[in-house]
Amino acid sequence: MQLMRNATEVSRRSFIAGAAMAGVAATLGLAGCAPQGERNEATAQGSNTKWSEECDVLVVGSGYTGLAAAIEAKSAGADVKVIEKANRAGGNSSLAAGDFAVCNSSVQEREGVQDSIDQYVDDMMVAGLYLNDRDKCRMIAEKSNETWEWTIEMGATWAKNDDGEYFLYPYGGHTVMRSIAQGEGGGANVTGPFVAKLEEMGVEIETKRMLTELVKDDSGRVIGAIVHDKPNGNDAESGTPVAIKANKAVVLASGGFGRDLEFRMAQDPRLDDSVDCTNQEGATAESLRAAVAAGAMAVHTDWIQLLPFMSPDEQGYGVAAFYTDGQASYAPTLNAATGKRIVNELTDRKRYADAILETGQPCVQITCKKALYDNGSGLEDALAAGIATEFSSIEEAAEHYGMPVDAVKAEIDRYNTFVANKTDEDFGKPIPEDAQSIDEAPFYGVRLWPKVHHCMGGVKTDLECRALDMNLKVIPGLYVAGEAAGGIHGACRLGSCATADCLVNGRIAGQNAAKEQAV
Ligand SMILES: Cc1cc2nc3c(=O)[nH]c(=O)nc-3n(C[C@H](O)[C@H](O)[C@H](O)COP(=O)(O)OP(=O)(O)OC[C@H]3O[C@@H](n4cnc5c(N)ncnc54)[C@H](O)[C@@H]3O)c2cc1C
Known part of the structure; x- marks a missing residue:
C-alpha cells in the first residue's frame, strides 16, 4: 500500500472527481445546500472542482473530537x-x-489528592518513552479540568458513587489518582448528549458519508473535500462522490486506524489478523491517507498500542476489560508456564502488553473476592460471558489453566507477603493501604492476551491543531485532532488520557477553525 501521494496527484484526482461532480451536482440540483457565492465559484474553478455543497467548517468524524470541535465552531458562529x-x-x-x-479537579481536591501539571506531563512522557510532544501534553494537562467541567455544561454525565459524588479510578502509569470515572454507559454518556446539543444548535450528524480526499486551491490551502455518500463499509472507491466546499477549514477528527489490517501491518508487521482489535469496524486509514496526500506529515504511525488486560476468549473489546482493569486491576498476572508474576500490573500498557507477549502464550490473572477493588465492577458480566471462572481454591485455578500448581501457590503466597508489607519486592507495584491478600474463596481467574487498541501515530499538528507539512509548515485550512493526530502520546498513551486529548484538542481545533478567514 502506498502511503505518500504527491500534490500533483491530488489535483489530478480532484479534477477527475470534479468532472464526476458536475453530474452529481446536476442530479442533486444542489437541493438543501447553501447557495454558492461568486467568490466560491471562482475558487472552485481554480481547483477544477465543482462544489455541490458548502459550509464554513467541515468536521470529519463524530467521536469526542469531532463533536467537541463542531460544538465549539458552531458556538463561534460558523456554519x-x-x-x-x-x-x-x-x-x-x-x-x-x-x-x-483530569489534573487538579474538584474530585481530586475532595479526595485529598495532590497533583500538578508537571506531574501529569511527566507521567505521559514516562509512558511515551519521552517521544511525546511535550508542549501538547502540557496543553492537555492544563486544559483537562476546564474541559471536563465544560462537558458537564454541554450535557455529559459522569458516574457517581453511593454518596452521589464523582469519583476517581486507578489507572496504570499515573502516579496519582486523577482519572474521573465514567461508569455504566461509558463514552456514550458524552457523545450522546453532545449529538443532542448539536441538534439543538441546528447541526445534524450526516452519517454514511466518507471523506476520501482533501481538495486544495492553487495557493495550497485546503478548501474542501471529496466525500463518498453511502459507501460500502470502508471501501473508499464505493458510494457516490460529492464535493463539499469548506470556506474556513476542514477538521479531521476521524480517529485511529486500528481496524485497518493492511495499513497497520505496513507499520508493525507483527499485528496480523491473529491479533484482535478493540476498535469499531470503521477505524481505518483513508482519511490519514488523504491528509498525507494533501502534504501532511504523518508521525509515529508504527506506535500502535496493545491493550494488555484483554481476554482471548472473546472478540473485540468485549466485557473482560471492565473486570480485569476494573475490580481486578490490582490482581497479579502470572506466566501460565511458570506460575510466576511477570510485571508490575499497574505499569503502563506498553510494558504490560510486552511482558505478556514475551511469555508466548496467554497469561492468567488470579485474585479472590475480598481482594477486588471496591469502586470497580465487571465481575458478574465476565463470569456470565465465561471469560472469568470461579474457583474454590488456588490449586483448582492452577489446574484449570494447566499451570504448575506448587509454583502458583508459592507465587501467590509470596505476593501476599508483599500485600502485608505494602512493598512489592519483585516489581515495585504500589500497594494501596487497603489492599487485601489473596487467600480466601471464592477465587477468580481470567486469561489475558493483548489486543490492538490505540494508534499513537497520525498527522503532525501544532498547538493550534493545525496540520503541518513535511517542512513543519502549516497547511492552511486543515486542522487535525484526537486519535487522528500523531506524536502526542509518544510510544504509549496512558489510560484515560485519550479522552483528555480528544476533548481538549477537539475544542481547540473547532475554535480555531471557526476563526479562519473564509475563502
Ligand atoms: C473500547 C474502547 C475503550 C476505551 N476506553 C478509554 C478510556 O476509558 N479512556 C480513554 O482516555 N480512552 C479510551 N479509549 C480510547 C479513546 O476512546 C479513543 O482514542 C477516542 O474515543 C478517539 O476519539 P476520536 O474522536 O479521535 O475518534 P473516534 O471516536 O473513533 O471517532 C472517529 C469517527 O470518525 C469516523 N471516520 C473515520 N474515517 C472517516 C472518514 N474517512 N470519513 C468520515 N468519517 C470517518 C469514524 O467512523 C468514527 O466515528 C477507548 C477506546 C476503545 C476502542
Missing part, C-alpha cells in the same frame, strides 16, 4: 457540517469506558 462514515454517530468514543484523566 458547520459534520460527516460520519458509519451509520451511527459516536465512533470509538461511544464504545469507550470513557474515564478522563
Whole structure:
C-alpha cells in the first residue's frame, strides 16, 4: 500500500472527481445546500472542482473530537457540517469506558489528592518513552479540568458513587489518582448528549458519508473535500462522490486506524489478523491517507498500542476489560508456564502488553473476592460471558489453566507477603493501604492476551491543531485532532488520557477553525 501521494496527484484526482461532480451536482440540483457565492465559484474553478455543497467548517468524524470541535465552531458562529462514515454517530468514543484523566479537579481536591501539571506531563512522557510532544501534553494537562467541567455544561454525565459524588479510578502509569470515572454507559454518556446539543444548535450528524480526499486551491490551502455518500463499509472507491466546499477549514477528527489490517501491518508487521482489535469496524486509514496526500506529515504511525488486560476468549473489546482493569486491576498476572508474576500490573500498557507477549502464550490473572477493588465492577458480566471462572481454591485455578500448581501457590503466597508489607519486592507495584491478600474463596481467574487498541501515530499538528507539512509548515485550512493526530502520546498513551486529548484538542481545533478567514 502506498502511503505518500504527491500534490500533483491530488489535483489530478480532484479534477477527475470534479468532472464526476458536475453530474452529481446536476442530479442533486444542489437541493438543501447553501447557495454558492461568486467568490466560491471562482475558487472552485481554480481547483477544477465543482462544489455541490458548502459550509464554513467541515468536521470529519463524530467521536469526542469531532463533536467537541463542531460544538465549539458552531458556538463561534460558523456554519458547520459534520460527516460520519458509519451509520451511527459516536465512533470509538461511544464504545469507550470513557474515564478522563483530569489534573487538579474538584474530585481530586475532595479526595485529598495532590497533583500538578508537571506531574501529569511527566507521567505521559514516562509512558511515551519521552517521544511525546511535550508542549501538547502540557496543553492537555492544563486544559483537562476546564474541559471536563465544560462537558458537564454541554450535557455529559459522569458516574457517581453511593454518596452521589464523582469519583476517581486507578489507572496504570499515573502516579496519582486523577482519572474521573465514567461508569455504566461509558463514552456514550458524552457523545450522546453532545449529538443532542448539536441538534439543538441546528447541526445534524450526516452519517454514511466518507471523506476520501482533501481538495486544495492553487495557493495550497485546503478548501474542501471529496466525500463518498453511502459507501460500502470502508471501501473508499464505493458510494457516490460529492464535493463539499469548506470556506474556513476542514477538521479531521476521524480517529485511529486500528481496524485497518493492511495499513497497520505496513507499520508493525507483527499485528496480523491473529491479533484482535478493540476498535469499531470503521477505524481505518483513508482519511490519514488523504491528509498525507494533501502534504501532511504523518508521525509515529508504527506506535500502535496493545491493550494488555484483554481476554482471548472473546472478540473485540468485549466485557473482560471492565473486570480485569476494573475490580481486578490490582490482581497479579502470572506466566501460565511458570506460575510466576511477570510485571508490575499497574505499569503502563506498553510494558504490560510486552511482558505478556514475551511469555508466548496467554497469561492468567488470579485474585479472590475480598481482594477486588471496591469502586470497580465487571465481575458478574465476565463470569456470565465465561471469560472469568470461579474457583474454590488456588490449586483448582492452577489446574484449570494447566499451570504448575506448587509454583502458583508459592507465587501467590509470596505476593501476599508483599500485600502485608505494602512493598512489592519483585516489581515495585504500589500497594494501596487497603489492599487485601489473596487467600480466601471464592477465587477468580481470567486469561489475558493483548489486543490492538490505540494508534499513537497520525498527522503532525501544532498547538493550534493545525496540520503541518513535511517542512513543519502549516497547511492552511486543515486542522487535525484526537486519535487522528500523531506524536502526542509518544510510544504509549496512558489510560484515560485519550479522552483528555480528544476533548481538549477537539475544542481547540473547532475554535480555531471557526476563526479562519473564509475563502
Ligand atoms: C473500547 C474502547 C475503550 C476505551 N476506553 C478509554 C478510556 O476509558 N479512556 C480513554 O482516555 N480512552 C479510551 N479509549 C480510547 C479513546 O476512546 C479513543 O482514542 C477516542 O474515543 C478517539 O476519539 P476520536 O474522536 O479521535 O475518534 P473516534 O471516536 O473513533 O471517532 C472517529 C469517527 O470518525 C469516523 N471516520 C473515520 N474515517 C472517516 C472518514 N474517512 N470519513 C468520515 N468519517 C470517518 C469514524 O467512523 C468514527 O466515528 C477507548 C477506546 C476503545 C476502542
